[in-house]
Amino acid sequence: MLGLWVVVLLLAVPFGGKLSGVTRDEPVDYLPASADSTRVQELTDKLPGGGSTDLLLVHHRDGGLTAADRGVARDQAREVAGAYRHSGGPPRTVPSEDGSTLLTAVSLTGLDEEQRSDAVHDIRDRLDGGGAGGGPAPPEGLSVWVGGPGALQSDMDEIFESVDGTLMLGTAAVVAVLLILTYRSPVLWLVPLTVVGAAALSAMAVVYGLVQALDLTVSTMNTSVMTVLIFGAGTDYALLLVARYREELRRHERPYEAMLTALRGCGPAILASSGTVAAGLLCLLAADLNSSSALGPVGAIGVVCALAAMTTLLPALLVLLGRRVFWPLVPAFGSEPSARRSLFAVMGTSAGRRPVTVLLSGVLLLGGLAVGSAALPGDLRQEDTFTSTPESVTALRAVEKAFPQQSSQPITVLTRTPEAERAQRTADATDGVARVERGRSGGGWTELSVFARDKPESPGELDTIRALRGELDALDGAEAYVGGPSAEQLDLSDTNASDRRVVIPLVLGAVLLVLIALLRSLTAPLVLVVAVVASWGAAMGLGGLVFEPVLGFEGLDPAIPLLSFVFLVALGVDYGIFLMHRMREESLGGKAVPRAALDALRTTGGVIASAGIVLAATFCVLASMPMVLMAELGFVIAVGVLLDTFLVRTYLVTSASMLLRRWIWWPGRLFRDRTG
Known part of the structure; x- marks a missing residue:
């Protein structure tokens, strides 16, 4: 071997x-291939110059920009435009009403995924006074940032590149420490x-x-x-x-x-x-x-x-x-x-003395924790996906503050070229739209850049995207698709909601079938599944009490409810399996259910507790990663596993088994062979 x-x-x-x-x-x-935003990305890649890398050059000075600052911003925008291919005419610089910020939008074309990231780094070097352009450093007090969807994706890629090695080493270190403490x-x-x-x-x-x-x-x-x-x-x-x-x-x-x-x-x-x-x-x-x-x-x-x-x-x-x-x-x-005498023997004995009190107290506690899910924040925006604040997010927040009434991020519409004029008029007349600009054409398609009145990924902008899709779908022959970063987030949220309705019942059914086959019972599997679902609800509730008030997360990733449910139900049932399988062994040896439950808890409690701590600790490593999705997923699963290990399995499942007695094995042979 x-x-x-x-x-x-x-x-x-x-x-x-x-x-x-x-x-x-x-x-x-x-996203799925059927999503509007997916179709937009596919068609945009086929336009002249390929997919675009949309950037925002932001120049800001507290108290107001000087004439020298405006000159630097103008020269730097010209330098970037001269160094890369871009769509449209010369980049247009827009000043804020308070005179503190200049915003220049640049849409680079002809770059593949690796070149896009390199371009963002190069442009940042140029604006800082280094890089290939070799221009002077900005005047003291002038802040210069590169933001926009292209910069946000570049910052995200950079973080992702560091995750694998860090996660592997961190997880291995945590497991090593826990194994040393366990085995001595x-x-x-x-x-x-x-x-x-x-x-x-x-x-x-x-x-x-x-x-x-x-x-x-x-x-x-x-x-x-x-x-x-x-x-x-x-x-x-x-x-x-x-x-x-x-x-x-x-x-x-x-x-x-x-x-x-x-x-x-x-x-x-x-x-x-x-x-x-x-x-x-x-x-x-x-x-x-x-x-x-x-x-x-x-x-x-x-x-x-x-x-x-x-x-x-x-x-x-x-x-x-x-x-x-x-x-x-x-x-x-x-x-x-x-x-x-082990700790788990003591815990099991306490559950055995007052099983009804223990069961009701545990249910009330889990139910109270689950109420906290009402405090979960809304859907996570792209700019809030980091636990730190990269330059792209700093730039975006500065733009939102300086231009509160204007969206700096376009909604991209792809429509059939013969119907482009009609689609542009329809989009311009849609509620929530500030202006529409005609973009590139090629291969029978035309690109429109639609700017909403509301800021990116706000409820108002999302309503505008929904309205655009409704209005453009009604145009015969236009075959228009609405995409862009905000539309992608909307499609992610909608698809996640749809997936929850399909996947959650499948998971419950699959887990029940495995448990029924193992335990030769219907009651015991139902008890275990209800218990782990309660753990998941309590863990989500704790997330609602911690994510925004304590950790400062501005939103909940739409994938968290589904992924945490799948993992907690599947992993949480593990410990119930270890306990119930040993309890079944003890019952097959002739012991009554209360004694079998206590002996199973005594013999498996320590090792299952160690296993639960190890599993929770490994997911805590995931929670330390610099992405909010990973942090939220790691937190919910770690908390859920600990609740299941030390509360649900130890007290609730044990007390429920003692109350049900032989009915815990209904309708299997163990139920039929016993009278109590």
């Missing part, structure tokens, strides 16, 4: 490192960490192959979540297997026999756990949003690779290393574990 994995890794190494080079992170890449061994922690690394590398190679073979749209967010999932779930499986292996080493003299028994004992739970997560994630294939649908197979590949590594490579390494890998706490053959 070890030799087989050496071959696998030798094959995976050349491809795993290439995955970051094929990720796509532009907003339009996330100078050697043992290295084994599961090495195996998790092998699983991650294998998964990256497989995903890279899928991208090349199927042209799958994979974002950096997808690969980041996959990395966290592999480290978190893989370590959980390792903790469960190693704990059971340690138990069996006290009963079996040969490590090989102890490992076989451990795999037979906890293998079904690990298999069901990974199957639940994979099934839940694959339900995302039904999503219309590219970024969500791609996360399904990407995440499932990660889970399957973690499962394969933890049930083949990890056992092989542990058997080869023998008992000495546990040094200094080596489990000797024939020895008994320490008889101290």
Whole structure:
């Protein structure tokens, strides 16, 4: 087995490192092909000069610009226009009413994705007095920024480039620390960490192959979540297997026999756990949003690779290393574990004394936390997608302050050229439109730039986009599409809402089927699913209390409700599976349900708590990334996992099992074989 994995890794190494080079992170890449904004991007790329890179050159001085400042702004705009191809005539500079800011819009053409980012960096160097132009530095006190959609995307790409390595190292470090604290061994922690690394590398190679073979749209967010999932779930499986292996080493003299028994004992739970997560994630294939649908197979590949590594490579390494890998706490053959009463035995006993009180108190607590979801902020705007403030966002905020009554970001309309004049008149007459400018034409299509009266991504501008689509759709023969950054965000929000209605029922159905097959019961699966849904609601409620008031996030990414639900239901059920599977084992041994529940909690509580802490900690690493989407997703999942580990599974599921007694196994054989 070890030799087989050496071959696998030798094959995976050349491809795993290439995955970051094929990720796509532009907003339009996330959207379905049917979206208006996707169609606009496709048609714009075919116009003369190709897709445009829209930039804003912003010159600002507190207290008002001087004549020298205006001269610098004019010269710099001329320099940028002379260095790059751009659409339209010479760039037009617009002063603000208070005289503090000059705004110059430039639309560069003929640049591919890599050249666009290079152009933004070059222009910033030029405006700062460096770069190829070699112009003088701006006068002291004059602030010069490059903003606009092109600069925003460039800043986003730069952050995404740094995410993969940082996330991998951070997650590995967190897992290493937690494993050392859990095992209290100078050697043992290295084994599961090495195996998790092998699983991650294998998964990256497989995903890279899928991208090349199927042209799958994979974002950096997808690969980041996959990395966290592999480290978190893989370590959980390792903790469960190693704990059971340690138990069996006290009963079996040969490590090989102890490992076989451990795999037979906890293998079904690990298999069901990974199957639940994979099934839940694959339900995302039904999503219309590219970024969500791609996360399904990407995440499932990660889970399957973690499962394969933890049930083949990890056992092989542990058997080869023998008992000495546990040094200094080596489990000797024939020895008994320490008889101290565990924390989870105490918690289980307290739940057993007053199960009704415990259950009602827990339900009220989760319900109270869920109420906080009413305080969740509105949809996240593109400018608020960073946890820091890059130059493009500084520029945009300065423009919004200096030009409060004017939109600096055009809404792009593509229409058939013969109907362009009629489409322009219709757009100009639409409520909320300030002005319309005729753009490029080519291939039978004409581009119109529509400026709304309201600022970008405000409710007023979004209403204007909806009105434009309605008015232009009514024009026979125009075949007009409305796109641009704000339209992309609107399409993202609408598609996410539609996906929630489709995917959430599928996830619940898939998870229930896996649980029914494992537990041979209908009641126990329903209890587990209701419990994890309650955890998700409480975690979202805590997000509402924290995101804006504490963390300062200006909005909620539209993908958070769906993605957090899928992950929390799939991952949260894992711990219920570990508990219920052990409880079923105890019940099959002849114990009544209350005693089986307490013994299952006593034997699995510690390892499941460790697993929950590891999983929550890995998602906390995701929450530390500089993108609001990752931070919000990491927070909700980490909080949900901790709630499920220490409240829902320990108290609510245990107390519910004690109250239901044999009915927890209805209508299976365990229900029929027992009278209490």
